[in-house]
Amino acid sequence: MEETLKLYEDVESWRTVIFLYNAALKEVGTKLEILNDEFKHVHKYNPIEYIKSRIKKPESIVKKLKRHNLDINVDNMINHINDIAGVRIVCSFTSDIYKVAEMIGKQNDLTVISVKDYIRNPKQSGYQSFHVIVYYTVQTINGPKRIHVEIQIRTLAMNFWATIEHSLQYKYRRNIPDRIRERLNASAEAILKLDQEMSSIHDEI
Numbered sequence: 001m002e003e004t005l006k007l008y009e010d011v012e013s014w015r016t017v018i019f020l021y022n023a024a025l026k027e028v029g030t031k032l033e034i035l036n037d038e039f040k041h042v043h044k045y046n047p048i049e050y051i052k053s054r055i056k057k058p059e060s061i062v063k064k065l066k067r068h069n070l071d072i073n074v075d076n077m078i079n080h081i082n083d084i085a086g087v088r089i090v091c092s093f094t095s096d097i098y099k100v101a102e103m104i105g106k107q108n109d110l111t112v113i114s115v116k117d118y119i120r121n122p123k124q125s126g127y128q129s130f131h132v133i134v135y136y137t138v139q140t141i142n143g144p145k146r147i148h149v150e151i152q153i154r155t156l157a158m159n160f161w162a163t164i165e166h167s168l169q170y171k172y173r174r175n176i177p178d179r180i181r182e183r184l185n186a187s188a189e190a191i192l193k194l195d196q197e198m199s200s201i202h203d204e205i
């Protein structure tokens with residue numbers, strides 16, 4: 001009986017937590033859309049191509065907790081997983097990524113808690129992206145609640161590479177064979193060259 005009650009409490013707190021992450025995601029997404037509209041209004045130029053949001057799937061949350069050798073519970077999920085609510089901003093050019101990151105840093109209602117620049121320092125896998133973890137405060141019927149949101153900012157080309165590599169990681173259960181790894185590394189270099197070339201053409205205009 002006690003166990004059933006505990007399970008019920010866990011499921012209830014899980015639902016409440018996911019509700020809050022969803023609320024944060026909606027508000028942060030709208031906020032970024034408005035900033036993009038304002039940027040376009042002022043500079044006659046759109047730094048953001050598109051924005052996508054997602055809540056991490058329960059099985060991915062569990063996998064990540066296990067990867068970090070943590071017990072599977074709601075507290076660990078809140079305290080140790082920063083990307084339960086994720087927003088992905090896709091830009092045309094690398095310089096746009098830094099413009100968007102700067103805009104995010106200027107917002108009073110977003111507190112930047114960490115930044116990872118995998119563009120200047122790509123991961124060994126070849127992964128390139130700019131990650132910002134922020135706190136956003138959601139107003140609830142019981143008062144304010146601070147929620148973590150991970151914002152990933154990348155170019156269209158970086159996103160193409162990351163999406164393909166991510167699905168291969170899934171297919172090979174994070175054990176991509178060496179021959180495919182080599183091709184992915186070569187593709188990551190090609191992506192870097194492509195982004196540099198497109199930026200240089202863009203600068204000519």
Ligand code: 0O2
Nearest residue numbers: 056060064067082083116123125127131161162163165166
């Ligand atoms: P999923 O399946 O996308 O949710 P970690 O070190 O990964 O355990 P942390 O601190 O969150 O934890 O790392 P990081 O580097 O900031 O990575 C956060 C997310 O960035 C990942 O979430 C991926 O979405 C993406 N990412 C990081 N590295 C790579 C990579 O090499 N390839 C691809 N395709 N994406 C990457 P998850 O939870 O790992 O995965």
